[in-house]
Amino acid sequence: MVRPVHRRPGQSRKAQYSLFAAYVIAVTGAVAGLLLAILSVVDPIGFAQLRVVSQEITAPVARVSRSVIGSISGIDDTVGAYVSAGSQNRRLRSELADTRRELVATSSLQEENRQLKALLKLQETDKTALANGYLLTSTSTSSKRIALLSIGRKLGVTAGQPVRAADGLIGRVLSSGPSVSQVLLLTDVDNIVPVRRARDGLPALAYGRGNGDLDIRTLNIANNPFKPGDILVTSGTGGLYPPNIPVAIVVRRQDDGALARPLADPGKVDAVSVLRPYTPDNIEAQAAPAPPPAAPAGATP
Amino acid sequence: MNNRAAPRLGEPASLWRMRIVPVATVMFASALPLMLPLVANSPVLPPLGLLFFLCWQLLRTEMWPVWIGLPLGLWDDLFSGQPIGTAVGLWTLASIAIHYSSQRIYWRGFLHDWAIAALLIAIIQSLAALIVHPGAATGRVLGLVVPQIIISALLVPLFMRLTGKFDNFRLKRR
Numbered sequence: 242m243v244r245p246v247h248r249r250p251g252q253s254r255k256a257q258y259s260l261f262a263a264y265v266i267a268v269t270g271a272v273a274g275l276l277l278a279i280l281s282v283v284d285p286i287g288f289a290q291l292r293v294v295s296q297e298i299t300a301p302v303a304r305v306s307r308s309v310i311g312s313i314s315g316i317d318d319t320v321g322a323y324v325s326a327g328s329q330n331r332r333l334r335s336e337l338a339d340t341r342r343e344l345v346a347t348s349s350l351q352e353e354n355r356q357l358k359a360l361l362k363l364q365e366t367d368k369t370a371l372a373n374g375y376l377l378t379s380t381s382t383s384s385k386r387i388a389l390l391s392i393g394r395k396l397g398v399t400a401g402q403p404v405r406a407a408d409g410l411i412g413r414v415l416s417s418g419p420s421v422s423q424v425l426l427l428t429d430v431d432n433i434v435p436v437r438r439a440r441d442g443l444p445a446l447a448y449g450r451g452n453g454d455l456d457i458r459t460l461n462i463a464n465n466p467f468k469p470g471d472i473l474v475t476s477g478t479g480g481l482y483p484p485n486i487p488v489a490i491v492v493r494r495q496d497d498g499a500l501a502r503p504l505a506d507p508g509k510v511d512a513v514s515v516l517r518p519y520t521p522d523n524i525e526a527q528a529a530p531a532p533p534p535a536a537p538a539g540a541t542p
Numbered sequence: 543m544n545n546r547a548a549p550r551l552g553e554p555a556s557l558w559r560m561r562i563v564p565v566a567t568v569m570f571a572s573a574l575p576l577m578l579p580l581v582a583n584s585p586v587l588p589p590l591g592l593l594f595f596l597c598w599q600l601l602r603t604e605m606w607p608v609w610i611g612l613p614l615g616l617w618d619d620l621f622s623g624q625p626i627g628t629a630v631g632l633w634t635l636a637s638i639a640i641h642y643s644s645q646r647i648y649w650r651g652f653l654h655d656w657a658i659a660a661l662l663i664a665i666i667q668s669l670a671a672l673i674v675h676p677g678a679a680t681g682r683v684l685g686l687v688v689p690q691i692i693i694s695a696l697l698v699p700l701f702m703r704l705t706g707k708f709d710n711f712r713l714k715r716r
Contacts, residue, residue: 267609267634274615274630278673281625295620299576307579380623381575381582382589384671384686387623388581428583430675430683451675451686453583508581 293418296389300421303377303389342408342487345504348439349474349485355442370514372396376411376507377421384451386429388412388507392515393420401481403516409487409504410434410475411513424513427488427503428453435478436488438471447473447488447501455489458498467491467499483519555713563712564605565614567705568594572618585687588694589667591618592633596662597698597705599637600655603644611637628673632666655702660695667691 374392392398394417404411404424412432415423425432428449436447436457443466448456457467471491477484489501517523572591580587595614599606611634618629639662647654667687675683 263607263609264638267607267611267638270609270612271631271634271638274612274627274634275632275673277627278625278631279627281627282673282676291626292620295573296576299573299621302577303579306577310579376581378576378579379581381578381580381587382585382690383623383674384585384683385623385674386583389576426583430678430686450682451584451678506583508583 292423293416293421296421296423297418300377300389300391304391307375307377338408341504345409345439345472345474345487348472349487352437352439352442353485371402371517372398372515373512374398374515375512376424376510379426379507384430386426386432386449386451387415388424388426390414390422390424390513390515391420393417393422395419398422398515401518403482403486403518404513405486405516406505406507406510406513408506408510409489410482411505411507411510413481414515426507428455428507434482434488435476436473437476438467439474439487440471442476444476444478445473445498453503454492455501455503456495456498457489457491457501465494465496465498467494469493471499472504473501477519480520481518483516553715555715560712563708564598564602567708568598568614569617572614573621576621585690588690588697589622589663591622592629592663592666593659593694593697593701594705595633596636596640596659597701599640600650600659601702601705601709603640606637608637608641609634611635624670624674628670632669636662636666652699652702656695656698659698659702660691663694663698664691667694 372392374390374396377389377391379386379388388411390398390404398414398417400414400416402414404413410427412424412426412429415425417423426449427434427447428451430449430451432449434447435444437444443459445457445459448458450456457473459466469491473488473491475482475484475486475488487504489503491499491501493500568591571594574590575587578587591614595611612630615629615631615633616626618624618633619626622629640658643658644650650658667690668684671683671687672680
């Protein structure tokens with residue numbers, strides 16, 4: 242480009258001072274900004290509220306563009322269904338997805354039965370959703386995996402609530418505005434979910450990799466018991482995610498655990514449900530209405 | 543009487559348009575990813591706001607004061623999902639770097655501009671990812687943003703052309 246002319250402002254004191262002041266402002270602001278960034282990494286909840294306004298601005302546009310583009314892809318699906326092979330493929334795929342869902346449900350139910358018989362009576366949480374919505378958009382340029390949920394505080398969504406789709410866990414609510422809320426996806430690098438293998442209840446932890454996959458690590462490092470095809474469900478340990486929500490399927494073994502793929506792809510799910518966090522007071526609150534006179538004493542796990 | 547539709551000789555371009563167009567393009571490009579119905583599993587989109595920000599500064603180094611990264615970076619932070627303050631700091635440091643390089647390299651060419659923009663994008667995106675995930679392994683975090691950096695570096699010429707188009711519109715008389 243053209244050689245800049247006014248780089249050295251000459252003899253004018255005013256021009257010299259204003260150039261100097263601009264640099265002072267810039268350097269001070271840059272340092273303050275980086276300090277603020279480090280602070281907001283340490284305390285993400287407090288600063289997440291600042292973003293609510295900007296999301297309330299973009300959410301209506303995202304709603305419109307989602308409905309437009311969603312209908313376009315709907316047309317694509319309809320055309321594809323006219324081809325016989327395509328329709329058969331679609332039907333088989335949906336059957337496969339249904340079967341897998343049933344398989345997950347039965348295997349986790351078996352495990353649940355075994356635990357209920359063998360161990361103490363664990364309270365079964367209410368599976369009904371607090372609210373239902375859909376994922377509008379996400380932070381596609383950042384390495385942070387945050388999606389925007391179409392419902393917010395008006396429908397009872399608050400920070401810390403788990404979010405799931407029909408196929409499995411999606412993530413948890415990070416912060417909520419009046420009509421939209423942020424969801425930290427399962428695959429974010431900072432999201433750790435306590436899971437267990439649906440087949441035998443082997444406990445493990447699922448770490449997000451940030452690129453759509455999960456790292457599964459067992460709590461005892463002695464041997465690597467995972468096989469491709471193992472299905473992992475939430476264990477309820479730690480008290481945030483209710484137990485027995487399908488999470489991921491193991492793709493291959495690794496040195497220190499396994500690589501797994503989430504069962505619910507946030508880019509493809511239609512509707513998601515916001516659940517109550519699995520905390521002792523919530524469990525009691527849901528257990529109490531069923532037997533109104535006999536309040537179970539000491540039911541807290 | 544003058545014909546109001548035709549530009550008069552020596553008439554300057556609209557001052558408001560000269561000032562608003564660059565800021566508006568950067569702000570819109572920063573907010574655009576949150577308006578698309580795309581739920582991504584990894585950072586797939588290039589940082590559109592940053593690309594426009596760098597291209598404007600490479601095209602018109604003296605158009606903005608060196609602290610312009612403070613307000614524009616804050617706007618980008620509100621939409622990008624990064625912790626507030628990341629782009630405030632990194633964008634401002636980038637514009638200081640561009641001002642410095644324009645003192646060092648007289649008569650920058652297209653390849654210079656491309657190289658400077660690609661280098662700054664690589665540094666900014668890597669540092670931003672490292673700031674977001676302080677606890678994670680460095681190599682893994684950098685591996686996340688490498689595809690995005692490559693795509694962005696390849697898109698720099700396109701954004702240069704777009705910025706040039708906007709610049710023509712900005713300086714058009716009437």
